[in-house]
Amino acid sequence: MAIEMSKITIIGGGVVGLSVALGLLQAGRMVTVLDGTDNDLRASQGNFGLIWLQGKGAEFAPYAKWTREAVSAWSGFAEKIEDLSGENLALEQYGGFEFFTDEKEFSDFTASLKRQKTHLGGRIVHEYISGDDLRRTYPGIGGGVVGATYCKLDGHVNPLRLLKALRSAVVRLGGQIVTDAKVHTISPATGGGFDLLLQKGDKLGAEKIILCAGLGNAQLSSQLGFVTQVRPPTR
Numbered sequence: 001m002a003i004e005m006s007k008i009t010i011i012g013g014g015v016v017g018l019s020v021a022l023g024l025l026q027a028g029r030m031v032t033v034l035d036g037t038d039n040d041l042r043a044s045q046g047n048f049g050l051i052w053l054q055g056k057g058a059e060f061a062p063y064a065k066w067t068r069e070a071v072s073a074w075s076g077f078a079e080k081i082e083d084l085s086g087e088n089l090a091l092e093q094y095g096g097f098e099f100f101t102d103e104k105e106f107s108d109f110t111a112s113l114k115r116q117k118t119h120l121g122g123r124i125v126h127e128y129i130s131g132d133d134l135r136r137t138y139p140g141i142g143g144g145v146v147g148a149t150y151c152k153l154d155g156h157v158n159p160l161r162l163l164k165a166l167r168s169a170v171v172r173l174g175g176q177i178v179t180d181a182k183v184h185t186i187s188p189a190t191g192g193g194f195d196l197l198l199q200k201g202d203k204l205g206a207e208k209i210i211l212c213a214g215l216g217n218a219q220l221s222s223q224l225g226f227v228t229q230v231r232p233p234t235r
């Protein structure tokens, strides 16, 4: 396989790797994205497409603020990748409810929203709605629902279209995406840069690498001597 490597190699072609690629291309850098196989478990394919603010960062102010900024930035971002890819992302930001069937969970969540609001002040408004009030407006909601929270800033996008659009946008801007190119081993090369060994045996050289391999980062970062905190949730 002949792969023409750019100065910057991004390992992982999910939403994170492709978004990083897009940003670098827009800044005038050339990138090569090495992605895994069709059968990889990709969070970018399996997620719900929510662009969700309520509750985010209740316990960590910077996360609340980043999420707030991201929610505002989304329409401009969507417009840009829709233009580049010709794909309709089906973005809707008309507000979202979280429903509860357990009183304690409802009151714990409303308490966390109040903590979130302390970080964001007037930049977020939550509504807390009792089950009976909900049913007056939406009679189809069952008697087991004890309440809901609402934030008018919440929304969603079609996640599969997003992934497809990001891929098209990266290619449109001149980026190279190589699939079935799972990196097995990374080692520092003599004279600088890195030697990459792909799972299927190919050897590649890379000047700079950016790890965007989702859960795959744990295995790759340990080869470079650091620990990544990205891991599946434990229950």
Ligand SMILES: Cc1cc2nc3c(=O)[nH]c(=O)nc-3n(C[C@H](O)[C@H](O)[C@H](O)COP(=O)(O)OP(=O)(O)OC[C@H]3O[C@@H](n4cnc5c(N)ncnc54)[C@H](O)[C@@H]3O)c2cc1C
Pocket (backbone or CB within 6 Å): 011, 012, 013, 014, 015, 016, 017, 034, 035, 036, 037, 040, 041, 042, 043, 044, 045, 046, 047, 048, 049, 050, 051, 052, 181, 182, 183, 184, 212, 213, 214, 215, 216, 217, 220
């Ligand atoms: C069920 C579920 C629902 C979610 N819902 C939402 C939601 O509604 N809204 C939201 O914002 N977030 C949601 N998330 C989180 C969101 O999906 C992830 O944060 C995001 O998709 C992570 O993207 P990623 O590119 O880092 O990882 P991934 O999508 O997992 O991509 C990693 C990529 O790296 C590649 N790769 C892995 N190892 C290697 C290797 N060694 N060499 C080369 N390539 C490699 C893989 O093939 C893959 O393409 C959800 C997550 C899950 C699991």
